Amino acid sequence: MQSSFARAAITFVGARIPRVRWDRFGAALGATLVAGPALAQDGGGKIDGADTAFMIAATALVLMMTLPGLALFYSGMVRKKNVLATMAQSLIATALVSLLWIGVAYSLAFSGEGAFIGDASRSLLAGIGIDTVSPFAKTIPEILFMLYQMTFAVITCALVAGSVAERMKFSAFMLFCALWLFIVYVPSAHWVWGGGFLQKMGLLDFAGGTVVHINAGIAGLVCALVLGSRVGFGRENLSPFDLSLAVVGTGLLWVGWFGFNGGSALAANSRAVFAIVATHLAACAGALVWSGLEWFQRGKPSVLGVISGAVAGLGTITPASGYVLPWHGVVIGMIAGGVCYWFCTVAKYKFRYDDTLDVFGVHGVGGIMGTLLAGVFATRAITASEGDPGVAGLLEGDPHQLYVQAIGVLVTIVWGVIGTLATLKIVSLITPLRVTYDDEREGLDIALHGEALHQ
């Protein structure tokens, strides 16, 4: 059921695979397997107990966002016959991406000096010992930094599934996760956080506006367009199975975001709290604005609207959270509530694309807006630290940062489109992406997993 757009798009794709230093990979592999305790390589920092304790907690919070936060959030919104299959996607993404992360993904993202990709020196966590510290997080163990970043990779892959809920094959999704991680996520993480060219250019992305939200949103949209709309989209009743599950999921996401944005300070300090405060206020503002718009336009404020507005606010503040003042968080949240509302309730039906759980409408659009708004609201007093004079945004009189943010957004979108199309093309050579019509009608729980909810 692929559209002609999909066929045209796929013909123009050539996959670009990052050049991996296989000689170094082999050496690292040998060192890990043969040597005894790994040699400690000091990144030049001293491990701090408070920072480490906080980051352990933050890591757990972010993992909780996927399991069970996202699993519940998504499953509550699909139809009963697809609830278990939707949860399975979050579960399998966690298992698969975690293992690939310690394999070579972490290394390619966060070690090495390349402008576009890292190296394989940290494959299988080679060289990471008890005292090792990453240059990107000098006061916590590198193994913790690796684990924290793992949870970000996991949730990004799990998020993409939302756009193609109720129609993607399980095997295709697993292959997609494995490939997309390396083709899109890892390079993007390297460019923005791992010493790559966007970071060197001064791009501000505190907790993942580009790496997580734009990537997930764009990938979701591309997948939704390539796989095509669900059977009955726009005609049949596709209403949610149980929104109370989605509400519980939202709560876990909202609380978990304290670790997602707060933990991105990589230290237990005041900046982490400023990030958390801006995050929480953005969620509240987003919820109220979306709700208010719906109340005004439709006559009733829906529960789905409240939770959607909150998540929109949370996603949008993400890249700006550690750079702005609390009241900026309120403004950013309000903008998110309004703009994402339009994308999810108007644009989707006007342009007829079945971005089922609004990954593009909330995370994609939110990530784009938030990354740009970071360039507007960046506040020198918040962004400054020892030896770093900080960055000012448009409001404080410096338009340059906004320009850098725009480049970051554009690069991320372009590579996201190319990389996702390439990934889908490769996967489709191995297995069909979409389930059959009969399986879609019967429901993915039975068709893909042989299980059912007996409610």
Added chain:
Amino acid sequence: MKIITAIIKPFKLDEVREALTEIGVHGMTATEVKGYGRQKGHAEIYRGAEYIVAFLPKVKIDIALPEALVDRAIEAIRLAAYTGHIGDGKIFVSPLERAMRIRTGETDFDAL
């Protein structure tokens, strides 16, 4: 023997059950169903996707009883289930060919 099938508003189930017990009917089966007649459904909106749901939740009760009780049963059900608003429901009566109590094997009138 007859079988009465009545579709009523869900919150009326207890009242109907009590009314039937008073006239000597001591068993029934209740099912949750969806249905519509003259009562209008409602609109549900999920992030811009609007669905008009015609079907409303109702309760269906099935009662097997001797023909002699049918008139009084119908009256009891109607009085108990009545609200005066559209959607109160309907009562149907069908002939019942045979009946058996599983535990004892009693048939027809002895089974009711």
